[in-house]
Amino acid sequence: MLKNLLGIRRFSTIKTDRLYIRAPENEDWEKWAAVREGSRQHLVPWEPLWQKDTLTQRSFRDRVRRYAHDARADAGYAFFLFRRSDDKLIGSITVGNVRRGVAQTGTMGYWTGLPYIRQGYMYEAITELLPVLFKEYGLRRIEAACLPENVPSASLLVKAGFSREGYARQYLCINGIWQDHLLFAILKDDPIGNVTED
Secondary structure, eight states, rough: OEOTTTTEOOOOOOOOOEEEEOOGGGGGHHHHHHHHHHHHHHGGGGOOOOOOTSSSHHHHHHHHHHHHHHTTTTTTTTEEEEEETTTEEEEEEEEEEEEETTTEEEEEEEEEEEGGGTTTHHHHHHHHHHHHHTSSOOOOOEEEEEOTTTTHHHHHHHHHHHEEEEEEEEEEEEETTEEEEEEEETTSSSSSOOOOOO
């Protein structure tokens, strides 16, 4: 385990066959804003309501500060995914709502930029990150949720080893509307990536 000058828990960059995964930095703003703007129509239906200043540098710096605050408080962690072949920022994974004590649980969220969807990048990142979250971050359960109509996301979670556990009515406010969600979870001792692709 490494800590930067702010005392934030950080680990060395995680590498997969095609990606490297690391904590967000202020210098990532241009890449982040570009892929988010180019993917806006793809992402908006699945995310909280975008604000007018969502893609500004100031808003991004505020976001990185929140990530740092959450990491210092052991309340959440953010990871950016970069393609190794060209250093393109292709998406992000967050683990928020970290509960310690008797829970040792966090909630995973993720997004992939439009040019990079359905190429196996998020599956590759999740299955590489899960063992780190369990072993190095000390979590024993990771939860995730998606809209019922988001079939690709539900399929990704099942393929990565998550089990569907329920259906929550008006679970999250997505694109300004309280919406139902499918609930998934994976435990520390569950097989990761145990489902073959159809």
